[in-house]
Amino acid sequence: xxxxxxxSDEFITIATTRPETILGDTxxxxxxxxxxxxxxxxxxxxxPMVNREVPIIADDYVEMEFGTGCxxxxxxHDMNDFMLGEKxxxxxxxxxxxxxxxxxxxxxxIGMDRFEVRTKxxxxxxxxxxLVKAEDLINKVGFSERSDAVVEPRLSLQWFVDMKELxxxxxxxVMNEDIKFFPSKFKNSYRNWMExxxxxxxxxxxxxxxxxxxxxxxxxxxxxxxxxxxxxxEFQSKGIAADATSIRQDEDVLDTWFSxxxxxxxxxxxxxxKEEIDYYYPTNDLVTAPEIMFFWxxxxxxxxxxYKGDLPFRNVYYTGIVRDxxxxxxxxxxxxxxxxxxxxxxxxxxxxxxxxxxxxxxxxDLLFDESLCxxxxxxxxxxxNAFRLVNxxxxxxxxxxxxxxxxxxxxxxxQSRFNTVLTQLNDDYEKFRINEALMNTYKLVWDDxxxxxxxxxxxxxxxxxxxxxxEASVEILENLLKVLHPFMPFLTEEIWQFLRPREEGxxxxxxxxxxxxxxxxxxxxxxxxxxxxxxxxxxxxxKDKNIPNKEKVKLLVKTxxxxxTTFDAVVMHLCNIESIEYVDDKPGxxxxxxxxxxxxxxxxxxxxxxxxxxxxxxxELTYLQGFLKSVESKLNNERFVSxxxxxxxxxxxxxxxxxxxxxxxxxxxxxxx
RNA sequence: GGGAGCAUAGCUCAGCUGGUUCAGAGCAUCUGCCUUACAAGCAGAGGGUCACAGGUUCGAACCCUGUUGCUCCCA
Numbered sequence: 014x015x016x017x018x019x020x021s022d023e024f025i026t027i028a029t030t031r032p033e034t035i036l037g038d039t040x041x042x043x044x045x046x047x048x049x050x051x052x053x054x055x056x057x058x059x060x061p062m063v064n065r066e067v068p069i070i071a072d073d074y075v076e077m078e079f080g081t082g083c084x085x086x087x088x089x090h091d092m093n094d095f096m097l098g099e100k101x102x103x104x105x106x107x108x109x110x111x112x113x114x115x116x117x118x119x120x121x122x123i124g125m126d127r128f129e130v131r132t133k134x135x136x137x138x139x140x141x142x143x144l145v146k147a148e149d150l151i152n153k154v155g156f157s158e159r160s161d162a163v164v165e166p167r168l169s170l171q172w173f174v175d176m177k178e179l180x181x182x183x184x185x186x187v188m189n190e191d192i193k194f195f196p197s198k199f200k201n202s203y204r205n206w207m208e209x210x211x212x213x214x215x216x217x218x219x220x221x222x223x224x225x226x227x228x229x230x231x232x233x234x235x236x237x238x239x240x241x242x243x244x245x246x247e248f249q250s251k252g253i254a255a256d257a258t259s260i261r262q263d264e265d266v267l268d269t270w271f272s273x274x275x276x277x278x279x280x281x282x283x284x285x286x287k288e289e290i291d292y293y294y295p296t297n298d299l300v301t302a303p304e305i306m307f308f309w310x311x312x313x314x315x316x317x318x319x320y321k322g323d324l325p326f327r328n329v330y331y332t333g334i335v336r337d338x339x340x341x342x343x344x345x346x347x348x349x350x351x352x353x354x355x356x357x358x359x360x361x362x363x364x365x366x367x368x369x370x371x372x373x374x375x376x377x378d379l380l381f382d383e384s385l386c387x388x389x390x391x392x393x394x395x396x397x398n399a400f401r402l403v404n405x406x407x408x409x410x411x412x413x414x415x416x417x418x419x420x421x422x423x424x425x426x427x428q429s430r431f432n433t434v435l436t437q438l439n440d441d442y443e444k445f446r447i448n449e450a451l452m453n454t455y456k457l458v459w460d461d462x463x464x465x466x467x468x469x470x471x472x473x474x475x476x477x478x479x480x481x482x483x484e485a486s487v488e489i490l491e492n493l494l495k496v497l498h499p500f501m502p503f504l505t506e507e508i509w510q511f512l513r514p515r516e517e518g519x520x521x522x523x524x525x526x527x528x529x530x531x532x533x534x535x536x537x538x539x540x541x542x543x544x545x546x547x548x549x550x551x552x553x554x555x556k557d558k559n560i561p562n563k564e565k566v567k568l569l570v571k572t573x574x575x576x577x578t579t580f581d582a583v584v585m586h587l588c589n590i591e592s593i594e595y596v597d598d599k600p601g602x603x604x605x606x607x608x609x610x611x612x613x614x615x616x617x618x619x620x621x622x623x624x625x626x627x628x629x630x631x632x633e634l635t636y637l638q639g640f641l642k643s644v645e646s647k648l649n650n651e652r653f654v655s656x657x658x659x660x661x662x663x664x665x666x667x668x669x670x671x672x673x674x675x676x677x678x679x680x681x682x683x684x685x686x
Numbered sequence: 687g688g689g690a691g692c693a694u695a696g697c698u699c700a701g702c703u704g705g706u707u708c709a710g711a712g713c714a715u716c717u718g719c720c721u722u723a724c725a726a727g728c729a730g731a732g733g734g735u736c737a738c739a740g741g742u743u744c745g746a747a748c749c750c751u752g753u754u755g756c757u758c759c760c761a
Contacts, residue, residue, distance in 0.1 A: 092761080202690045202759065209688085211761085304759070334758095371698090371712075378757085380698070388713065391726045398724035405723070449700075452712070467723080474722060549730090556730065562721060640707050652744040661705050661745090668706070 015143050016041060016085075019057040019066055025050070026145050028080035031090075032138065033130040035060055036119035037108035038067060040086040042097060045071035047082050060085075061143040062134065063120050070101050089168040107168050111218075127165065172216040172225060172265070180210050182318035183311060192314060195330045195445035199303060206307050213312075215268045222266025231259045274312035277325035284320075296326045303331040330445050333378040335369075343381065356386055363501035364390030370451050370500060392455060393504050396497070399463050400508045402471070403486050406478040414479040419582035423469035424485040426541050429534040430461050431492060436530045438496060451500055458493055465545070469583050487512060492528050537579070544580035547613060550606040551588040554615050558604060565591040569600050569614040599685055607678050627683060634679050641672045 014032065015024040025041060041058045043050040050069075057066045067086075074097060075084045088098030089107040098105055108119035115122045115130055122130045138144040155164035184207040186192050187200060194200050216225055228244035229235045230253050238244035241257060248255030272279070283290035295317070301310060310329055317325035335343045335350075343350040356365045367389030369379065434457040441450035470486060472478050491512060498505040502523075509515070509522040551568065560566060568590050570576070576595045584590060596614075603614035647653050648665055657665075 198691065205689050206760070209760090307759075382698080382713090384713070385698085387726080394726050395724065398727085400723085402723035444702095446700095452700090455712080463724085464728090471723090552729065556718075562719090562729095636707090643707075647745085650744065654744085656744045657705075664706055672707085 014061060014138055015145055016058040016060060018053060018069075019059060021056075025053065025058055025069075025083055026081050027083050027085045029085060030150070031131070032134050033115070033122075033127055034087045034090050034108070035085060035134070036063055036115065036121060037087045037089050037106040038065070038085045039088060039098065039104040039106055040067050040101065041069045042072050042075050042084040042086050043069065044073060044075045044077045044082060047075075047077045050083065061138060061141060068101075068103075070097075070103075072097060072100070090166050092166055095168065105168060109165065109167050111167070111169070113162075113165060171214050172227070172263075173212040173214050176210045176213055176315075179319055180207055180311075180315050183207065183314040186318070186324055187314065192324050192326065193328045195328060199306060199331055203306060203311065207311065213268075215271045216263070216265040217268055218264075219266050222269065223272060225263040225265050225267060227263040228260050229263070230255050235263075270308050270312060273309055274316045275320070277313050277317060278320060290321075294321060295324050298328045298330060299326045300330045300332060302334060304334070306331070328445070330447075335379050335381050351381070351383070356383070360386040360390040361393055361503075363393050363504045367392055367451070367500055370448060371455075392459070393501060395459055395463060396501070396504060396508070399458070399467060400490065400511070402467060403483075403490055404511065406472075406483050406486070409472070409478040410480050410483045411477040412480055414477045416479045416481045417472075417582065417586075419586045420470045420479065420482040422537075422579055422583060423466055424482060424489075425534065426469075426537055427462065427466040427489055428485075428531065429537055430466075430541075431457070431489060431528075432530045432533045433538070434461070435496065435528060436533070439530070454496055454500065458497065462489070462493060468587055494522060495525055495528055498522055498525075540577060540579050543577075543608065544584060546608055547580075547584055548587050550608075550613055551584070551590070551615065554604045554606070555588075560615075562589060565589055566615050567591060568593045569603065569616070570595050570611060571597065571599060571614070572611040574610050599681060601685060605682055607675055607682075610674065612678055612682075630679050630683050634676060634683070637672055637676050637679070641669065641676065644668045644672065 014029065014035070015026045017024055027041065029035070038060045043053065045054070050071075053069045054071050056069050058069055059066055070086075074093065075082065084094075086094045086097050086103060088095045088103055088105045090109065095105075097103065106118050108116055109127060110116045113127050114124050115127065117123055122133065125133070135144060135147060156162065157164055184204065187194065187203055187207075194203065226239060227235050227237050228241070228248075230248050232253065234248075234251075234253055236244050236247040236251070238247050241260070241262070244260060244262075245255045245257065248260065275284075277294065277296065278284060278290065281290040281293055283294065299310065299313075313325050317323060353365060360368065365386045368383075368386035369381075369389075371385055371388065434453055437453055438450050441447070441453060466489070470482050491509070494505040494509050494512075506522050509525075510520070515521075547568075551566075554560065555562065555566075566589070568584070568588070570593060572595065578593075581593050585593060599612070600614055600616070602617045604617065605612055605614045607613075644665055648669060654662065
């Protein structure tokens with residue numbers, strides 16, 4: 014469109030996608046550096062159709078390369094134009110009604126819809142010779158999420174809360190960690206928001222909500238009051254005439270967060286009653302989504318300090334957002350959320366719960382995948398089967414049966430192991446590493462309890478179970494149920510009830526106390542590590558050499574240290590070994606494996622492939638020699654030796670000596686084959 | 687436009703103060719097993735240029751700079 018310049022026959026051309034808004038134009042703006050328009054600074058232009066004279070102003074805001082480099086300014090109908098208007102003291106003409114039709118202030122097309130006017134005004138501009146060119150282009154237009162109407166910026170009167178002073182304590186107390194965020198990375202965006210906080214617009218043009226308690230009198234002044242009667246008294250005390258017919262309440266309602274920010278207080282009815290809020294406030298943990306950190310969390314903290322003079326909660330745990338496999342947020346409107354009830358029918362409530370939690374690291378999104386629920390169900394099934402096994406022993410218990418050495422060490426180890434993991438779990442929870450707590454619980458139950466402990470104490474087919482081991486097993490399982498309970502409330506309750514008779518009405522696992530870690534036997538832990546490697550070593554030999562599990566084998570041990578027989582009974586039990594013998598000399602004709610300072614031998618059975626044995630040992634040798642080389646190159650590096658701390662050096666030297674010893678043993682073996 | 691964050695195995699993620707074999711887990715994959723709690727299971731195995739390019743350091747997935755790609759929040 015072209016705008017005539019006052020006092021000359023020159024025109025200035027401006028591009029717009031909303032030509033109807035020229036009815037509200039109050040300036041034309043160019044970039045001060047733009048040579049094309051320098052001579053126009055301070056002059057006036059005539060807005061077409063309404064023939065209003067408006068100033069031509071200069072501002073850096075205008076991009077010279079965009080469009081014609083010349084901007085029409087409509088402060089009432091564009092946010093950036095509004096800012097220009099404030100800066101340059103421009104007139105504001107609100108040319109649109111709130112139903113999207115042209116208002117009286119627009120002068121022309123009054124009462125017509127804005128889209129009709131857009132077409133009509135193009136015709137009229139053409140007729141008057143002011144339309145230079147029309148072209149199709151694609152631009153970004155906002156649509157209402159609910160009604161799908163095109164959003165039209167329009168100047169309106171709103172209520173704001175001055176946040177500057179109000180928000181200061183909320184920033185400080187999060188920065189100094191009086192209130193902790195998990196994960197802490199959210200402190201950064203919180204600080205950025207709080208340091209640049211804007212006043213809070215609290216009025217909304219909606220039908221439903223808390224209505225703004227502001228009242229206007231006939232002369233346009235206002236008061237804030239709880240009721241109409243109070244408002245009238247308030248007006249009268251100011252000497253303003255007011256009665257029920259002459260005053261009216263603001264029709265706007267409050268932003269939904271304006272009640273939510275009081276939630277930590279109002280949930281205890283804390284503005285009116287003392288008893289509950291005095292007991293509970295401040296609470297411990299708030300669990301919520303990071304996307305409402307500003308809307309809700311920040312404002313609850315602000316309100317807490319403002320109205321209670323204290324923090325509302327100590328920790329804020331931000332969960333991830335559940336997304337579908339395409340990465341889209343799961344939402345009701347998209348309909349991409351699976352029905353949890355259907356999932357529960359397939360995987361069980363606990364299975365679905367575990368599946369979700371397994372992959373929900375704090376602050377990261379979770380891409381929902383049904384296979385996670387399947388994993389949860391499998392875990393539940395595993396626990397149930399473990400219970401079935403322990404439970405089956407009840408009838409096999411013989412009071413006078415002696416506890417086997419294997420079971421005795423297994424119980425001691427499992428108790429110690431439980432305490433180790435429990436300590437870890439407590440730390441995980443302390444740091445809100447919920448999914449790690451779950452994974453550690455999962456491994457404690459599946460690997461330590463089911464795969465190792467139960468196998469170690471399981472009596473051979475047809476044998477009796479002794480009372481000591483049975484009772485220890487029940488107690489261990491009870492403790493496991495307690496740590497599982499937060500993740501699998503239903504299953505653990507069910508088993509809890511079956512495991513022992515419980516007192517009517519008082520026997521729920523919900524009422525059980527979280528276990529406290531007992532002693533950890535470090536020595537036993539180390540012995541177990543060796544033991545488990547021996548078991549794996551024997552299993553590998555059986556597998557590689559096709560020695561059936563049913564066939565008993567012998568195990569020979571040659572060790573430079575004194576023999577440690579703590580776990581021997583368990584090795585025999587788990588690997589079907591008829592005897593373990595400690596020998597001084599390397600036996601011939603054996604399969605073997607090596608661990609630090611100790612060699613293990615299983616005598617050849619039928620069908621030995623000596624060549625294959627040799628190749629295997631050679632392969633391991635090659636690897637160890639390469640490793641030794643890398644360690645030694647480090648140790649031969651003078652700069653490493655002189656600068657690295659003593660303990661790091663010590664570790665490297667130990668690696669060197671261990672490796673040398675291993676290589677020596679393997680070479681001997683190779684020679685003896 | 688302003689701000690924050692992320693990039694490690696096929697997938698989802700750990701890796702906390704730079705230092706225990708050029709990296710761990712779960713799932714998935716592959717190979718063997720219906721071994722008396724569990725095949726929804728058991729025993730094993732393979733799989734990685736830690737986005738890319740520089741730099742600092744005796745030593746970098748980790749610290750610094752740049753590049754690329756992605757995500758979120760605000761206006």
